[in-house]
Amino acid sequence: MKLNTVERAIMNNPVRAAHQHRREAAWFRRMAGGDLSGQHVLEVGCGRGVGAEVILDRLGAARVTAFDLDESMVELARRRLHGRPVSLSVGDVCTIEQQSATVDTVVDFGIIHHVPAWQESIAEVARVLRPGGLLLFEEVPRRMIHSWAFKTFTVHPLENRFEAEEFAAELARHGLHGTARIEHHLAGMLFVGAARKN
């Protein structure tokens, strides 16, 4: 599901970019147990491309493949990431155009809660990760999506949402383990974690 105007403004601004570069990069580096140097990283739902910048510049990846459902977001990302080792396309996390077991790390900067059939996206992430590969995720729990502010100002699927433990259980069903260290941040607005493919 694409963002409405209010959420676009919340996501596409310098404060969020600074937060991703500083705090979120530090969370992910800690969760990954170090940086991602030399790795091929797939970013799902890349938005305007700040996440790919973070993955290259703060986490040390060698190259990034990234896609988003929204063509206008991909166009913003293309402009931002011109000349960087990033391959961008329009795509759906429920049908990832990537061969199975080929990706070192998948990064999800807050998109899976936008996907109506979110369980399908977990199955796809698990499919493309190589054995031993890593998923780093930042997600929004059901109680936030059902809050007055979210329901009033943003547009999200309301049915079939998840809390952190349900997200972790779905990952485990697809052979992605290690989510015991899920952390809640920003007064419970989001949770972050890491899981490794068997």
Ligand SMILES: C[S@@+](CC[C@H](N)C(=O)[O-])C[C@H]1O[C@@H](n2cnc3c(N)ncnc32)[C@H](O)[C@@H]1O
């Ligand atoms: C909350 S924004 C996050 C964007 C970016 N990751 C960031 O942190 O700035 C969610 C993004 O997910 C994208 N999206 C929603 N459903 C998607 C899907 N099924 N496949 C790929 N991208 C999707 C939206 O277009 C939007 O850019």
